[in-house]
Amino acid sequence: MLTDTRTVNLLKNVQLWLLGIGASLIAIHLNITWRDSTSEVFLINLLFLAFVCFLVKEKRYTLNLESGIFPSILGLLLIATVFLTSTSPQSFAGLFFISPLISGFGLALLASGFKGLTQYKIEFLALLFLSAHKLVSIVFKDISLLTAKFSTAILWYTGFKVTRSGITxxxxxxxxxxxADCAGMALILNLLGLAVLFILIFNLKWQQKILIPTVAAILGFMINGVRVALMAVLVAQGDKQAFDYWHFGDGSLIFSIIASLFFGSFCWFLLSINQPKNLNATEL
Structure with a gap:
């Protein structure tokens, strides 16, 4: 009986330590993201980390919290690396991009060892995308020419006398x-983040899992193209105040909200058609 009590107390202490370390890592990451990124990027990070925390909370009573010496040491080293990079994100920019995944892997090793890593498959997938979010925005950052062509087409088809030379x-x-910063990649990646969360949360057909991120990317690109076309018209009209509003002010956030609402409506439509149809038939 005494041994059982000690075991329970030990498990509680382990859980408290893991909770404290995890909360510290999340707080540090969100603080740096808030300081160095846009509000949209911060919100995506917050949503993904909240999703991971929710998943762990839901299965906290069924998790195997047994780890060996070597995985525990490795986990502590990974966590220490993340704490080190947080002291100077600019100096460790490459590592900071993948710090959510490193943090999650380190905590999982510390909590459950190598054998217990399979318990966190969905959490790792979410953290993998979150870590790749910034990297993808750097690799595929410049889609300016494509955006310029699309916005020019919008203006031409709506009756404006418009020409294009490169990205002008x-x-x-x-x-x-x-x-590049106005080309729409940020909006595309934010919608892709919502798409990944939707795929991880709901049980979907494989065709829908391909369709959802495709729609997210196309929707983000098209709505940003409309925004660029609008700003071109405002410049042509000489309305600098309106241009600054839609370019730098809250107007840019309005387009992000519009894109999110359209994408949310599409996801709601998919969920509605996945629901079993009620035939309203009387059972005999």
Whole structure:
């Protein structure tokens, strides 16, 4: 009886230590993200980390919390590495991008050892995407030419006299240059993040798992293209105040909200058609 009590107390202490370390890692990561990134990126990070925490909380009573000396040491080293990179994110930029995955792997090793890693498959997938989010935005950052072509097409089909030279869109009374930061990759990645969460949370057909991120990417690109076309018109009209609002101010967030609402509606539609149909038939 005494041995059982000691075992329970030991498990509680282990859980408290893991909770404390995990909470510290999350707080540090979110603080740095809030300081160095946009509000949209911060929100995506918050959603993914909240999702991972929810999954762990739901299965906390069934987790195998047994780890050996070597996996525990390795886990502590990984966690220490994350704490070190957080002291100077600019100096360890490459590691900071994947710090959520490193943190999750380190905590899993510390909690459950090598044999228990399979308990956290979905959590690892979520952290993998979160870690790859920034890396993908760097590798595929410049889609300016594609955005300029699409925005020019929108203006042309809506009756404007528009020409394009490279990434410069020219109207009779003004022109804009579509730089990488305004090309729409950030919006595309944010919608892809929501798509990944949707796929991980709900039970979907494999065709839908391909369709959802495809729609997210196309939707993000198209809505940002409309935003760029609008800014070209505002420049041509000489309305600098309106241009600054839609470019730098809350107007840019409005387009993100619109994109999220459209994507959310699409996801709701998919869920509705996946529900079993009620035939309203009387059982005989």
């Amino acid at each position: 869109i020219t109207l009779p009374t003004g022109s804009i240059k579509v730089i």
